[in-house]
């Protein structure tokens with residue numbers, strides 16, 4: 515993306531119960547964005563867009579307060595918790611009509627916000643996508659680091675192209691956001707989709723910081739769910755693995771049959787209780803696994819065909835700043851380009 519005019523930037527920040535850290539993060543991000551405006555690197559009506567993913571604490575109150583104090587800040591609020599991916603999609607969709615560039619960053623600022631000017635410079639130099647990549651995860655727990663490395667390795671083996679050590683800190687040009695929003699799956703695995711979109715891209719590196727305040731919103735259960743969603747939404751390799759395993763077992767059964775016939779013809783008495791039991795349990799277990807894997811995909815197809823919205827926005831204080839036609843608080847915005855009034 516080569517810009518001749520000054521681009522309008524929106525920084526999208528998903529927030530779920532981020533009360534302890536939000537004001538600090540807002541101050542830091544605000545300072546960086548204001549400096550970019552002063553330097554004429556981004557348009558003066560660039561914005562920070564917080565997406566409140568159904569928080570139960572004072573997160574939304576803080577976002578509205580920030581918006582009243584400074585035009586720089588705005589927010590959209592979900593009707594309930596839909597998850598970080600949905601929050602990101604909602605933020606990008608809301609920002610899309612009004613933004614030349616978007617940057618997504620976590621509310622806890624574990625990703626280095628001082629890289630934002632570099633990202634903007636890379637975009638101006640021609641990159642549509644700028645990935646923030648951690649080159650040092652020493653602040654993460656051993657478990658988080660190892661499980662993340664294992665996940666990247668496994669996904670690569672299954673043919674899913676992920677940018678290792680990149681999470682959700684990235685800059686996207688308007689056309690990339692358009693292409694991303696055209697992917698209509700109900701549970702988009704954004705980290706997997708973006709590299710598949712193509713477009714010129716580059717990486718910037720940083721050291722991951724510990725959380726400024728508050729606790730991680732990703733307990734083990736949610737992390738496993740996320741990894742499984744990523745895997746199942748991106749590849750049918752597990753079904754294929756089941757097929758190969760099935761073929762292998764059939765091959766084994768054939769060899770077994772030949773052996774049984776041979777022993778039968780040679781008059782050997784086969785008592786064989788243990789081998790029958792072993793194969794019975796093994797085959798039973800394997801069939802259950804196979805059925806459950808197929809069931810996961812069938813379940814997903816069921817979820818997809820329902821075409822439920824990926825998120826429901828209850829309040830939007832961002833769009834009215836740009837558009838005079840859209841009433842704010844009373845409009846419910848849905849995903850899939852529909853809205854009811």
Ligand code: UDP
Nearest residue numbers: 528529530567597598601620621730731732
């Ligand atoms: N988040 C969200 N919805 C959720 C969980 C998390 O919007 O259901 C946001 C959260 O507020 C933060 C970002 O996603 O801005 C990353 O979450 P967190 O920092 O807890 O994840 P971790 O860094 O521990 O992987």
Ligand code: MG
Nearest residue numbers: 620622624725
């Ligand atoms: Mg974090």
